[in-house]
């Protein structure tokens with residue numbers, strides 16, 4: 001490597017123009033500034049509110065405004081991973097914008113203006129969330145400010161690399177230095193973001209609050225599970241779903257982090273007097289323990305958006321009675337700390353079924369992502385109109401005065417669970433040996449119970465399956481059918497299932513999609529015999 005004394009410039013440098021700054025380096029500079037800005041914003045969001053982080057805030061706006069068909073598409077395509085897909089897409093878009101800002105910044109002021117504009121949009125999105133204060137704008141604004149400053153510096157670095165001024169470092173060395181500098185900025189930014197997330201969770205103290213809780217012994221405990229609720233067929237899910245396997249559906253891109261000690265629930269609206277319930281009062285109340293199955297309205301025929309847990313909670317009915325219900329009220333609008341709402345028919349909260357404010361799930365305080373510290377569970381209704389997690393407010397109102405989150409998005413204002421059934425074993429498309437084949441699955445008709453399940457092979461006669469023991473009318477029920485396929489021809493065979501509920505009504509064969517009020521149709525699988 002040679003450095004040339006200024007007195008005798010090499011030939012090519014006598015040409016007037018400096019080299020054009022490298023696009024790649026400029027893009028990388030933008031990316032580095034972007035990572036740092038977002039990382040810093042994450043830290044500040046950790047202090048202010050996790051949902052105030054720019055990507056989360058923008059993502060939440062998207063979640064709230066996606067057209068119903070896209071939401072349905074996302075859930076059916078990505079299942080419960082729709083959130084991860086949305087966040088990954090958001091980060092990808094942020095990366096593209098950052099690179100663009102870098103490329104612009106090397107040439108003009110436009111790059112820094114772009115960062116400011118993005119920051120302002122994110123700040124606005126964060127501040128306009130239902131639960132937000134103006135403070136929520138801070139992470140995006142400070143992130144953008146630092147991003148602009150760093151971007152200017154990095155853009156200068158890129159221009160330096162490109163310049164062929166004799167006194168500067170030779171291009172190659174400067175290039176290497178730039179790469180090291182950019183990598184350092186990216187590393188610092190990423191580390192800041194991770195630390196920010198961790199710090200935020202710690203400061204909020206939700207986990208510490210949860211760990212400190214000792215669940216009270218319920219005044220009205222659930223009886224032991226009847227033996228035989230599990231039919232004991234290999235491949236079946238357990239009757240009670242472990243918390244870690246319990247399906248999760250919600251609109252929250254960042255899990256609300258509440259502390260039990262500071263939780264309150266306000267009951268107001270069409271009542272004689274407002275009631276505010278505290279955590280201490282809830283714990284000291286007469287709690288019940290119940291096994292209840294939860295079901296998502298988005299569940300497709302054959303889908304897995306349903307689980308069962310043993311819940312501990314406070315019955316909602318006495319609470320409403322304490323507040324004094326107006327005769328004209330017909331709905332309770334429950335609201336979560338992050339602004340989600342559900343419209344629950346008042347009669348389902350007062351007709352004696354086990355509608356509860358749950359605090360315990362399978363012997364533990366509610367997991368953070370399942371609504372810690374308190375959620376609603378109402379037997380017989382899909383989750384979107386009843387199972388509000390992180391619940392903080394109950395407004396007694398009317399269906400003609402208010403609506404829940406999903407109603408204007410194309411879902412029915414009321415959502416009683418439809419009778420359904422599913423074949424879990426064998427799995428669809430499975431290859432099997434001729435012989436006696438164990439067919440098993442679940443059936444549900446929450447709050448009506450299951451009276452019978454039938455199976456048919458290759459559209460033949462319907463045959464009765466053997467039911468597992470019933471836990472309660474509010475839980476799913478397993479079933480089992482021994483298919484004598486000893487003499488069945490080899491090749492493809494279909495299996496179908498249908499359930500009859502406690503009122504004697506048999507599941508309809510009509511196929512309907514989940515929207516607007518729950519999928520219908522018989523679950524059908526095929527298997528290959530050899």
Ligand SMILES: Nc1nc2c(c(=O)[nH]1)N[C@H]1C(S)=C(S)[C@@H](COP(=O)(O)O)O[C@H]1N2
Pocket residue numbers: 246247248249250251252294295296297336337338340369370371382383384387388389390
């Ligand atoms: N705060 C809040 N609660 C919510 C939701 C939500 O988006 N936000 N989704 C509801 C829906 S659609 C369902 S199916 C259930 C799912 O509860 P889980 O995640 O504990 O299974 O929660 C309900 N409660």
Ligand SMILES: [Mo]
Pocket residue numbers: 249295296297298382383384
């Ligand atoms: Mo749902």
